[in-house]
Amino acid sequence: MRSIILRSCDGADHVVAQEAACLSKTVQSLLEELEESTLVVPLPNVCDCTLRKVLQYCTQHTALQRRVTDISDELRTREMEAWDKRYIMVSTDELYHLVMAAHYLNVPGLLELCCEGIANLIRGKSPEHVRQCFGLVKNFEAPEEENIRRTNLWALVDEKEQAKK
């Protein structure tokens, strides 16, 4: 099996099977554009740690997809889901870097998984909690915030009840 080298922005090389690397459509199109003999693909937007994590995903998914004969589709899907669940249990910051890398490298499955991970972090949280979790700075003027809050009131049952009280 052909291997290629993916080079992160900080110069770290990762040797990876081409099949796994090509889960990234960006890498795939870069390989198509570059000469046949090219084995090093520079990825100037991904750092070493994040690239390692992305490649972990690609390698695992390629390996699981290849296991067509020994397990059923259902079992494979379940295994993949369980692995994905463990894989995405990372810190907020790491998840953020991962989603940016997945977007740049165009790995649809990973991007979807990361978006789901971020959505899970947001789910059920108040605006203040969302701000704390993602380090957002509240830059609204007081009337502006009040206006947005009032517009959203109908959907926020708790706040509605609080307002009644």
Add this chain to the structure above:
Amino acid sequence: MRSLGVADCSTAPKMLSFLNGAIQNARQMLLKRKRTADDSLAPLQDDSTAAEQLPKRMRQQCAPAEPSAALAKAWCCRLHPCCQEGQSSSGEDHGAGCHLARMGSASLELRAPNAHSDLAALPSDVLQSIFQQLPLPDRLALRQGCRALTSSIPYGGLHLCFPMSRQHQQTVPCLADRPAICKLTFEQTCSGRVRKRALKNLLSRLGPAVGKDRRYELRVCVNSVLSASDLAWLEAALDCCGLLQHAVSLDLCCIDADFSGALQKVPVLRLTAESLSESTCEAIEKGHCRNLESIHLTHLREEEEVQLALMVADRGVLGSLRRLTLEAAGGQGIPLGCRGQHPDLSHLAHLSIHPDIALCVNFLRYLASLRARGLAVCPCLQQALEDWATQRSGAMFVLWFGAVEDDQHGFLQHGDFVIEIEV
């Protein structure tokens, strides 16, 4: 993105220049060390051809951009275990284990405290994808996060799933009070019969959309097969609540939906191919849909469906139509041979045809003549027309992408292209 300690340190320019020098030196030294280490990397030796085949010139080109400090700063995280090791001491102590060490960790102590991830800086499509996975209250909470998120997350869509719990029903707003709502979606979330009473309750909670100029896009998505009477009931219920009158477009995702009544009231129609029922076509043919200005047909799979759509779009049948979009289901080519006859599309202002629909030469020639008379076409069709125009000298016409094999229409398969030979 992140703010960095180096950039913030405005009181120490001398210190900065000293550190920059130190970083350069450390980087050069570490790069040297890294190259030595690279040469002895086991995986590279395993795949010996990899290193050997790589020309030296290419190696130099692929080396990380110098100095790429800004890039590294923007991307280097200190949360990874291997990076955390490098936080408090110089990179030399850690060798090649930490990527920060490799790029010159003399700057490590100067880095700002760990900044949180800036959600608002995510690409808009990523943000949309996150947004779509959240229920309405969470979407709104996210919009309240900061100004950037308020502007980047669209508001104004009301997605109502039925059947809906009583608790959720209480949160459904009255449309008259919500002028910001410009997209209204009804979606059946589980298969089986549509529970009329529940849906009627939902519709009655919405109330009439008061206001003469009130306009919104209406989408009805029913995933179970509805009987003719059920469909008639659904249409009447939407009509009764005044939802059809205020709809600027109707997006129907129902199997074999007969919404001929609705078509009379809505100027823009988006249908799946399955929804283009005989009775809908009949209603169009009979001239019941004089307001219809745009049709968008999705999930087309067969030539007959495309031909039916073109027949409906004919000037004689639907002269009011200005915009036609034909979208194939994707993944399969649909050959479209017009057998010397084609519909009259001279009344259209815009035409989009999915590249999986392979057009025959006669039809392309006709479209080219319409194009010359001012018909706007989608980029794919434009490209196909240009390709056809440049390659028509000679007997062979390279037409369209798609994997099609159809002897009946004179198409031959040739790689990724469909070729028609003119005889």
